[in-house]
Amino acid sequence: MAPFSDLPLELITHILYQTSPKDLLACKRINKYFCNLIQNSILLQYRLALDGAKATNNPYSSLPSSERLKALKDSESAWAFLRSKLTVTISVPHNPSGIYDLTGGVYLLGNTNRNQLHYLKLPSSGKDPIHWEVINVGKTIIDMGLCVYEHDLIAIITTCLDTARTFDIELSILKFSTGQPHPEAREHKIHVLNSRWEKPAIGIEIVGDHLVLVIYYLNNFNPDDHIFIWEWRTGVLKTHFTAPYRTYSGLVFLTEHLVLLPNSQKNSLDIFRIPSTSSIPTPTTPLLSLALPALANGRAPGGISCRAEPNPIAQSSDRDDVLKPRRGFLADAEQAICIFTVRVLGVQLGNFQFGHTFTFIVHRHALVPPPAAPPVPTKPYQCWGPTITRWFNADGIPTRWITTTAGQRYVLIADAEPESALGSGYPYVVLDFGKVAVQRMLAWTDEVNERRIWCMTKPNVLEPADTFAEPVLGSLPYVACASERPHPFHGVLFDEERIVGLRTDMLDRIKEVEVSYFG
Template sequence: MVTLISTAIMSFRIFDLPSELLVPILSFLSNEDLHNAGQASFILLEVIDSSVELQYLKTLRVAQMADNPSSHIPIVDRLAALTARESAFLRVKPSWKRSYVVNFMPAGLYELSAGLFFLGEFTRKALRYIKLPTQPAQDHEPSVEWERIETKSENAIIIDFGLAIEEHDLIVMATFNLTEPFEELRDNMPLKGEIQLEFLSLSTREPHPQARESITVQQSLWGLPNVVLEIVGDHVLFAVSYAHEEGPNDNVYFYEWRTRRLVKIITAERRTYFGAVFLSTDVVLLPNTSAATLELWQISSNEDTPALTLHLPRVVPGVQLRLMTARGEPNPSALPLRKDPYTPFSTSSENSIIVFHVSFPMHRFLLFIHRRALLSLIDKHPEPANDPLPYSEWGPNVCRWLNAAGLNTDWITTTSGQRCVLLPMRPSPFFLLDFNPLNEPVGPSARRLPADNDPFSMDHGIWAETVGSRLECHVAGGNQQFTGYSGASLDDSRIIALRVSCLPLLSVFVC
């Protein structure tokens, strides 16, 4: 009996399995291993090439996208959509375009998330938003209207807002609530008020059921502050900084938004923090303008110092960094995201790029670093150090620097995943940067940027050391002329540009 069983086992081959069982097994292999398996066996090659599931999985891995498991779209259609999307982005040739009149006076507030584009009203009393298109305009299709969501505070103006729509159906409005009427203010007297956070549900436009009460963050005697607002998981990050010479120190608050509990506060000298990025649900990056460093903080840590501090390249004596901000899309998530069932796939936060705007009095630069590269530095340096890590020890191989001269940098949300849209100031086509190391330049305008040198950079006498810039990247130009546009952004499948003129216009280019 034992002999018969042994003989049966020895004679069994994986090729004897039906494809219904082979495909799930093969799905655990990397793309390289799938290629090797196909080279070793014609039977496996046929299974791999004929399986829509495996072809979709391979394409997802190359694009470094994440599948939407709740999508209603058949896998064969997801594969076709992903292939077309990647081709359009690589060639910077959108498939079609739609435009929407902005029939209200917009303010400087904007945001892009979950297939929605938000703009602040000039009155700062409300936000407007529009659902971005997923298909070309159809005959007799009703016009798309801008929806409106208001602050619930009567005497408040909106100074910023943050979104966690797919995670919590949540909009957080940062408001400035006047404590003195305008008519009682004297000339050149700064506004006085309370800075509050309101928690609203997008679906109902009412106070969020899990956080119905607002948070009063601090009193303000120095006019409107510069603020940063981000929401990830249970935490909302809110940074407050003042330009007023008599203003207080900068404060970065971390709240549990459901309970309103303050879990951490970081304080620094005035005009230190102008940006913040969640690298993970527990690690936050704060660009420190005063010290020209990148600080990596752990929210759960009781330490009052960063887990790791990274120094930017040294500058020559007399040169002073004026401003540094940062942004990375999409944010990480503590919960499975509630994706639209008609969304087949989405950008991976894990593989996304972080963009930094680094400004000197006469010059501006863009710095790009992968989110995973920054997180890996914490693993390599688990013990907090007394001094920042010199740029030469961490930066040259993971950074890409670009001179931002001639580029419109008013918008900070210019990345999605590993792509970045660049909008020139003069009328010319936009550019797309691609930091996915698995992609190759495609099309006549595409080219790979060389290491330690790029066509946008010049020696401005700023740096006191060699600025290594070796992060792989290629750039391609579009064929669409942009005239009069004030900013451009992008998401999983669209490039969005806003023209502010006598008739403001939102243009959406869909890949």
Template sequence: MGDCFRLVDLPPELLVHIFTFLPRDAIHCCRKTSRYLYQTIKFSIELRYQVDREFAHVTDNPASLLPISERIAKLGARESGFSTMTPSWVRTIPVPFTTAGLYELSCGLFWLGESGREALRYIVLPNEPPGPNPSPIQWERIALPSSRSRIIDFGLAIDEHDLVVIATFTPTAPIAQLDALPLRRALAVSSGVVKLEFVTVSSPNGPHPQAKGPIEFPATQWGIPSVIIETVGDILVFVAAYPRVPIVPDHVYVYNWKTGSLIWEITAENSTYFGAVFLSTGVLMLPNTTTATLELWLLTPGQTAPVLTLHLPRLVPGIRIATMTARGEPNPSVSGRRNPAVPFHSSVEDSIIVFNITFPAPPNLFTPIFLFFAHRRALLSLLAAHPTPGDALDYADWGPDICRWINAGGLVTDWITTTSGQRCIALPARETASFLVLDFNPLTVHAASSVLPAEDDPFEDYGIWAEAVGSRLPVHVVSSRQQYDSYNGVSLDDARIIAFKKNMLRQLREVDVYFFG
């Protein structure tokens, strides 16, 4: 017989290329088979980067110009910094304008709305330490073209489309009538037109070239609505509701934002929908407060009902949910431009979704607030396991093993931009408090010593749920050594904790950027 071919006879560079197709655990197994493979794998910078990325659940950015050795160093510094809550550096950024209640954090940009709601402001968050004489960070400004219009809210799709979608309200009443009222009151009582404007983020901030034009809705007599805007690929989800006008139903619109064509639309009882999350490019999740469920919808034409409904724990008769929001970062993407300054970003598939649930406050008591978390991948797996349209699952059949519930009554919950990848930032509502980071990466949890124990029923005595609230998703909690006495809220992205300082008038005046990496 001829000579037997052996894997180790291949050139090292070809072996390394083959091993790049293996998962992390398989690479570790190959290391143990021979001294030659051990040395080949150990000294391969490509395989080290792949193993480190899999452990941290991040995706490489092929547009990055950094060599692999620097990417490894940055990823290691980031993971080490978050694991011990030790930032590489801190920078304070003034907010030199009066803000409105609008904000967003995405793709390394931090956004605020100007008072008066006629413009948005944003900064590019720093990636490098400030140095001894740092140049001031400039707030860019995107103004509305019409002086009569006011910004309701906005949504971002920066990496994919260089896009900000701005929902505006233009009163139809004469200006003289509105000038006699404060802005908020004027918009609340005025009839007007709601419009979606599509604007480029990069200069000169004009109409987006891929959008056919603004999307305009029929005139409303109920004033300014509460809205949700989410964009992935060509799909735009727009939710419009009037919580203060009980007779007006909620509307959920799904559009192709480039052509302006409506894909499907549903209506629901007032105050049903307060959040919307893309689980994937083809699946939308709508938390339903009326039925206490999570609805999974397909983003294909003609949908009239969710393909899968996930029930939350049964409520005690007479108890109802007031609001339920949801958020996951980053969003899925069909394609996109990547910032070459960012070598890697959190995996979309492995990221967590955070749900914020509030209940009507009992007399003379605080509003009950709860958070619960689930991995995006776990929710999609439920859909794969129950593909029959119209299926519904009780919480006991889907939730306890993949969810973690937290009583958030003692936390600052004013800011929704608290998750990035598998991490969540929390700030206790005390005069002096530490930052808390909840890490849901199962590999980190496995290696950690401070893991919150699983709880079959963490809320047994709250009188809200009529069944056990299983809460067994493992989580590792890290607390900063330093305590802070001046922050009114915190946000999180892939590499930063952003902490907010307000003045005596509750106006945002500074943001402190804590950089990890």
């Protein structure tokens, strides 16, 4: 039998490309032949670079491997030192509402009349056109959900008064690029429920065949929360269940079939499996609950919001031609971080409610229960959290906008004081939770003489400690880099390729955005 090395070079390269990065590095140590082959192969170097960046190859890109590898290296370097390739300031010509999103290179804002959605395809070069598009809805918009890359889909939740003096809450399934009914949806309008109140709050995410909708209220009547899971193409309701007032307010897809809902009543992260058919009993009991740190006496949960970007993409999905990403590589959804913002209420003095806001970061894959794991109703935080999370006191950080993570990176900026609104502002900081990024920066420590870059590999104790029943530890490593200059932003947003700085007016309305492109 001929040795493996006698095979054609193209075939050997193709076989090695299919191996795991760990095995590829092991092959490099076999002998000089394999070492030279792997070092000199652009394709195999690209494979290793993708793993280091926790990115995936984009099959829809027409770029050759050499250009993909160069673009990936340039992107990693630009993010490591926060040196943008392009900065553009864009005015917001309308008065925006609180409806917003940033995903798939699209920045979307509602308007104060709540009957239109304005969106912008963010630039990647100086040649890209900058133009606000408008989706006219014709009804009062409560909120919306985007699934741009996977399905070219926008789901819009509306409200209108019906004849019974209640409000009809409805879901519209539209093609995002046209604003018209989505051609793959059998039912373009889905009745959600009738409500005594006009505008509930919404949590919504779309992955694969499923659309998950959380409806909750912030009024004094204490109505139940509602959780719906539809097959958006067929309009089939997979499941619907309720929970006590202010239990659930948002969600994160962990996989195509696992959904995590933060539970503000029990102070936990509840993980549910999506039923395979609508005939399966409603999953009112979580597959697993991950307890958050216990609160001290006199403290109470004030709400938990969450986000992870990008979302998983179903194996069977075929992305739409119009909005297929053109970049050679994409952030790996499985390796992406999840951000959770936890509000804790404290002592109330008169009309003032004292409390604190905390943020913690954890990788999405770290929250996925092993398939063969025995059922455990609730895991205490000490059994799952300290080694895989990192906690921050967010009292001085704007948390109104949670679209601040993408892939393994998280951007934050200090909360600007009113008198400094026209001043120099503060630097923004990008935290990279990638293992390779941390290792690389530790190796560069002696060579990189910049005070604005630092690594955190030791556990930290969350302050103020008296908020919790026991010390809260988190030791997820990260490397941080502060921008070279301060920015007068009132908030920052983040996608895979850009940082979007927000400038607001005296009424807290977004009037201008500054887009910095890093690649």
